[in-house]
Amino acid sequence: MCLAIPGKVVKLDKEKKFAIIDYSGEQRKASIELVDVKPGDYVVVQAQFIIQKIPEKEAIEAIKIWQENK
Secondary structure (H helix, E strand, C coil), rough: CCCCCCEEEEEEEECCCCEEEEECCEEEEEEEECCCCCCCCCEEEECCEEEECCCCHHHHHHHHHHHCCC
16 A cells, blocks of 8 residues: 655756655655646655645645654
């Protein structure tokens, strides 16, 4: 089973087709080839590809629940 935690797009490199995603202080790269995003968007990443944008309110709620249950 895989658990997807929302992350926030903090930087884009459109030339290299990736974004830097922040997960509560930990930053990782993810491909932007499947979904059009901009800095500030909350996203779900699977296998290093952004697969979905999600509303900020929903993302913050999910992050809060995840942090409470670490």
